[in-house]
Amino acid sequence: MSTETLTIGKALNLGLRRAMEDDAKVVLMGEDIGRLGGVFRITDGLQKDFGEDRVVDTPLAEAGILGTAVGLAMRGYRPVCEIQFDGFVFPAYNQIVTQVAKIHARSRGKLAMPIVIRIPFGGGIGAVEHHSESPEAYFAHTAGLKVVAVSNPVDAYWGIQQAIAHPDPIVFLEPKRRYWEKAAVDTDATPDPLFASRVVRGGDDVTVLAYGPMVKTVLQAAEAVAEEGRSLEVIDLRTLSPLDLDPVFESVRRTGRCVVVHEAPVTLGLGAEIAARVTETCFYSLEAPVLRVGGYDTPYPPAKLEEEYLPDLDRVLDAVDRAMGF
């Protein structure tokens, strides 16, 4: 067994390195990912070791990054595209939604699109406009795309390798404000499957769902109410499309209460879909409506207000109280 303590950022870096060693067809592309190693240094050192042909500093054009990735994929390559910040994926949105997502269906399976789109997402870093977005619902809403969000170094290390090896296009969301969070990663372990949710804390009173950066917040909330004798079951969704809700249904049947937490605005966010499915499947077990905690239906605010905008421990507990109050 070889265990290393890694940050999420370093775990991604090591995972990318492994994937590139395992498969010579893996090509990384993005703005400033080569010599600079990316603005978050996720690709640090990879261009030096794998060369400029495999770690490509692209022109400043996101439609170009995704559009050429399609062509490279058609030639048998496995492009791993870095979008520098969530808010800058939109020039590529056309390529992702009208092409990347649909080519497999359009070609009746003749063309696979093993493309990974890495996006640092979410807020909490005190940034200016467009650097703190949570665009996951746009992608989860699009048939043909798969969407995963990692919350910890272990999933970062394995998840990026699993995503690259996977035959379908995957939007791979990285919780940018948690890049520096550390955990022990056993690099010889057998990883959990990519498209599976995970119970990360057992409990009886309320089932609380989260993914990406909010998992830590929800775990802190669970810790805080444990002192008051309340027990939350926390599930890290991990995969947003497809959703893996069987463990959620199983949990809600026991607790009768469910709260979904994400940074993205609540309206038509992942929570809306989950609430509908939980209600459809667990209707007779529910003691309270499924509640959502998320960003407000406003543009992501200037940094001085982001603490007010982002769900925090108190807002999670407020929802837990409301769920218990029914």
Add this chain to the structure above:
Amino acid sequence: MSLSSVTTEVVDPIPGAEAPHLPQQPDLVQLLTPEGERVEHPEYSLSISDDELRGLYRDLVLVRRWDVEATALQRQGELGIWASLLGQEAAQIGAGRALQPDDMAFPTYREHGVAWTRGVDPLDVISLFRGVDNGGWDPVATHFNLYTVVIGAQTLHATGYAMGVQRDGAETAVLAFLGDGATSQGEVNESMIWAASFSAPVVFFCQNNQYAISVPLERQSRVPLYQRAAGFGFPGVRVDGNDVLAVLAVTRAALAAAREGQGPTFIEAFTYRMGAHTTSDDPTRYRLASELEEWKLRDPIARLKVHLSRSGIADHHFFDSVERAADELATRIRSGTVEMPDPPATAMFDSVYAEQTPHLAQQRAAFVAYHESFEGGER
């Protein structure tokens, strides 16, 4: 102009691209050499009073001081980030001072010097980088659009605005700012196609500061940027971006042509980003210190100072007074920044729509009630 026929004694500003360095570029419009010598250009003359010359110097020094102060404020935790204009003062002041009051400018996020020439209060720019708002100035009153962070998007807005000007039959020109990296964006190329097709009165002002964060120009273009304009069907000109006089002359001419109905021009201001991309960036990872040293010899402020003192247009009394004004500005920026109040939390709900929706109004009310429930300590 041939790219390869040029001798380079000075460090090649675009590593590997064999780009010509400034003094030997035959197509480069220059009116003031790096040594401070006033030279003439056959196509671009500039008649300028001594007062105006001193004014330009004052502008350059003040915006640099503003920039230095903002960088220091960021280091001290007062700003989230700062995008420095260091080295690009002449490009921005020259372009900004070429504008007529009714002209409209569309900046990126780095045009603090142009903001200055439009009368924008530096604190209204600082507030964006402090995270208080997305820019505190009035884009309509100042004829200076809010900063656009998404690379290149503003070039289309500028073109559309120019199309509006054209429909109105107004004597107005539009100045669209962009960086060298931005020239790769599809939207920027679309804006040039639109501007050409409709002969819109817009001038594209590209500050080629040689880098898009870490990526050198050669990754964006195989030809000098100003030559791209020909492919779109309008004139392109390369100007010494560190020569405020040449930038002023070239931009004035292009804006005048636009106002007269001659359509767009692309200006490549050849300059250098002397600082980091932003305060979050570490340029030692991708460029050599020697490159910066070479560019320091072409400093935009030093050359004007030499010219002003050699020609007797300004003496030490003048230079001292500018220093004092810079000190005062820095003091005002510092105190204005540290004393800047945080916005009210409800601000985020208040201008999302021109006509507020019932749903958002309700969300706002719930937000207020929730926060009031904490008042006076624990809930």
